[in-house]
Amino acid sequence: MRLLLTMKELLDDANRNNYAVVAPNAWNEDTIRTAIEAAEQENAPLIIALYPVMANIEEFASIACKFASVSKVPVAVHLDHGSRFDEAIRAIRSGYTSIMVDRSQLPFDDNVREVKEIVKIAHAVGVAVEAELGHVGQGKDYAKTRDCGLTRVDEAIRFVQETQVDCLAVAVGTSHGIYCGEPKIDFELLKALKEKINVPLVLHGSSGTGDENIAKCVTEGINKINLFTDLDLSASEKLIEYMTDKRSIRIVEICNVLYNGYKEKLVHNIRLVRSNNRV
Numbered sequence: 001m002r003l004l005l006t007m008k009e010l011l012d013d014a015n016r017n018n019y020a021v022v023a024p025n026a027w028n029e030d031t032i033r034t035a036i037e038a039a040e041q042e043n044a045p046l047i048i049a050l051y052p053v054m055a056n057i058e059e060f061a062s063i064a065c066k067f068a069s070v071s072k073v074p075v076a077v078h079l080d081h082g083s084r085f086d087e088a089i090r091a092i093r094s095g096y097t098s099i100m101v102d103r104s105q106l107p108f109d110d111n112v113r114e115v116k117e118i119v120k121i122a123h124a125v126g127v128a129v130e131a132e133l134g135h136v137g138q139g140k141d142y143a144k145t146r147d148c149g150l151t152r153v154d155e156a157i158r159f160v161q162e163t164q165v166d167c168l169a170v171a172v173g174t175s176h177g178i179y180c181g182e183p184k185i186d187f188e189l190l191k192a193l194k195e196k197i198n199v200p201l202v203l204h205g206s207s208g209t210g211d212e213n214i215a216k217c218v219t220e221g222i223n224k225i226n227l228f229t230d231l232d233l234s235a236s237e238k239l240i241e242y243m244t245d246k247r248s249i250r251i252v253e254i255c256n257v258l259y260n261g262y263k264e265k266l267v268h269n270i271r272l273v274r275s276n277n278r279v
């Protein structure tokens with residue numbers, strides 16, 4: 001079995017069988033190892049994603065590809081929110097098996113043109129591409145950006161046809177980071193998108209959306225769940241618990257407590273999106 005796979009291979013299976021693959025952000029050897037341990041424990045496929053402000057693109061690739069190639073489950077190494085042309089090219093050159101080309105804040109035609117250009121390059125060397133249409137904003141601006149950012153079905157059909165992307169991130173009412181206000185997911189819109197779009201659909205801003213909403217998004221056709229804030233919060237909660245009543249604090253223990261918190265929440269989400277026991 002090949003263990004370092006493209007995201008397309010993982011998501012096409014999820015699309016056929018109505019589940020989602022988790023895509024946690026990782027940034028160093030410890031978070032990469034922890035995410036892979038969680039996936040191995042659950043016998044689940046994994047997309048390990050670097051958000052480029054969190055670490056160097058090439059250094060991350062050298063560690064993540066090494067771990068992925070010896071893991072017991074299939075792993076894709078993914079660039080999350082690549083916002084510049086050079087980032088996409090550096091990721092392709094350094095061994096990522098998929099990249100996100102995020103031009104969601106550009107007008108439709110510019111988004112199509114820039115994504116299409118990178119799809120052509122990426123596909124020539126077998127790298128899968130995710131793009132975003134509509135715009136998933138930041139939690140602090142949720143009230144202002146939620147409605148105007150929603151993906152339009154007619155545009156999504158044209159976008160997938162014209163760009164030939166392998167999967168599409170859609171805006172259906174989620175938000176990055178911590179929500180200011182109650183998350184309100186437009187399940188009717190998600191259902192309409194799923195009916196018309198034949199590539200797998202991706203949910204950004206899953207953290208804080210709530211287990212019930214996430215499970216329903218997967219039932220309605222989401223195949224990739226991006227995660228960071230919830231893993232981060234789980235790690236810090238565990239640290240606060242650990243620090244209570246401690247007279248002396250050991251650095252090794254602190255690291256273990258943090259990574260265990262990250263792992264516990266990731267395992268919870270693997271089961272929630274039904275990707276456990278899919279390998």
Ligand SMILES: [Zn+2]
Binds near residue numbers: 081136176226
């Ligand atoms: Zn995102």
